[in-house]
Amino acid sequence: MGKECVLGVEQLQMRYGTRDVLHEVTFHVDRGEVLALLGPNGAGKTTTIEILEGFRLRSGGRAEVLGVDPAYGDERWRARIGVVLQSWRDHGKWRVRELLAHLGSYYRAYSTAEVQRPWDADELIEAVGLTAQADQKIKVLSGGQRRRLDVAIGIVGRPEVLFLDEPTTGFDPAARHEFHELVRRLAREHGTSVLLTTHDLNEADRLAERIVILAGGRIIADGTADQLARRIAGQDEVRWSCDGQAFAKSMTDSTAFVRGLFGQYGEAIRDLEVRRASLENTYLSLVHESEAR
Numbered sequence: 001m002g003k004e005c006v007l008g009v010e011q012l013q014m015r016y017g018t019r020d021v022l023h024e025v026t027f028h029v030d031r032g033e034v035l036a037l038l039g040p041n042g043a044g045k046t047t048t049i050e051i052l053e054g055f056r057l058r059s060g061g062r063a064e065v066l067g068v069d070p071a072y073g074d075e076r077w078r079a080r081i082g083v084v085l086q087s088w089r090d091h092g093k094w095r096v097r098e099l100l101a102h103l104g105s106y107y108r109a110y111s112t113a114e115v116q117r118p119w120d121a122d123e124l125i126e127a128v129g130l131t132a133q134a135d136q137k138i139k140v141l142s143g144g145q146r147r148r149l150d151v152a153i154g155i156v157g158r159p160e161v162l163f164l165d166e167p168t169t170g171f172d173p174a175a176r177h178e179f180h181e182l183v184r185r186l187a188r189e190h191g192t193s194v195l196l197t198t199h200d201l202n203e204a205d206r207l208a209e210r211i212v213i214l215a216g217g218r219i220i221a222d223g224t225a226d227q228l229a230r231r232i233a234g235q236d237e238v239r240w241s242c243d244g245q246a247f248a249k250s251m252t253d254s255t256a257f258v259r260g261l262f263g264q265y266g267e268a269i270r271d272l273e274v275r276r277a278s279l280e281n282t283y284l285s286l287v288h289e290s291e292a293r
C-alpha cells in the first residue's frame with residue numbers, strides 16, 4: 001500500500017523585509033510518520049512550522065497540510081491539526097481537567113465517524129501523566145507539568161497532524177521518556193503525523209523516522225539517522241585493546257576491519273567496541289560542512 005502524504009512544502013520561500021530566511025525548502029511527511037526538523041538557531045525551523053500551521057504567510061512556493069493550503073485553512077481544517085504552544089499562563093485559575101474539558105468541547109462539532117473528538121479529558125490526563133494533578137489549579141503546576149498540559153491542550157482535539165516546536169524543554173528525564181512514548185503511540189496507534197523541532201539530538205534519534213536538517217534557510221540533509229550517518233566519512237568508531245594497550249580508530253567499513261583484526265590477533269583482542277557515528281557527530285559535521293561552503 002502506498003504511503004499517504006499529509007503534509008508537504010515545495011520550493012518554500014520566506015522573506016522578512018529584504019532578507020531571505022527560507023530558500024526553496026522542499027520536504028513532505030507521510031501519515032503516521034514522525035519527522036524531526038533540526039538546525040542551528042535562526043535556521044528557519046519555527047518560520048517553516050508557522051507557515052504550515054497557517055500562522056505566517058509565505059513569500060513563495062507551495063505548502064499543503066491535509067490537502068489544504070495553510071494560508072486558506074478554515075475552522076474545520078484547523079480542528080484537524082494540533083499545535084503545542086508554550087504555557088497557558090493566563091489560565092492559572094483553571095483546574096487541569098476543567099480546562100481540558102472546556103477546550104475539548106470546541107472540537108465536538110468536528111467529530112467524525114473515523115475520528116471521535118474531543119479526547120476524553122480523564123483518558124488524556126492519564127496519557128500525559130497528569131492524573132495526580134487533574135484537580136489542581138494550573139498556577140500551582142511545576143514547569144514540567146505545565147509543559148505536559150501544553151501537550152495535552154495540543155492533542156485534545158485528536159489531531160491528524162501534530163506540530164511540536166521544542167516540546168520537551170524543561171522536562172525531567174522521566175517526563176521526557178513518557179512524552180516520547182506518548183508521541184510514538186500517537187503515530188503508531190492513531191496514525192498521527194508529527195512534525196517536531198528540537199535541539200535535543202537524542203530526542204530526534206529516538207523519535208523520528210526521518211530527519212531534515214535546515215541551515216541558513218536551506219535543507220542540507222534529509223533521511224533516516226543511518227542514511228545521514230553514511231554521508232559523513234569515518235562514521236564508525238572501533239575501540240579495542242591488545243596486550244594491555246588501548247586502540248581507537250574511525251572508519252567507514254568496521255565489519256571488514258574487525259574481521260581483519262581477529263584474523264591477525266585472534267584471542268589477544270579484548271574490550272572490543274564498535275560505535276556508529278552518533279546523530280550528534282553527523283549533525284555537527286553536516287552543519288559545519290554547509291557553513292564552510
Ligand SMILES: Nc1ncnc2c1ncn2[C@@H]1O[C@H](COP(=O)(O)OP(=O)(O)OP(=O)(O)O)[C@@H](O)[C@H]1O
Pocket residue numbers: 016021039040041042043044045046047048
Ligand atoms: N518576525 C520576524 N521578522 C524578521 N525576521 C524574523 C522574524 N522571525 C524570524 N526572523 C528571522 O528569521 C530567521 C529564522 O528564524 P526562525 O525563528 O525560523 O529560526 P529557528 O530555526 O526556529 O531558530 P531557533 O532554533 O533559534 O528557534 C532568523 O534569522 C530570524 O532572525
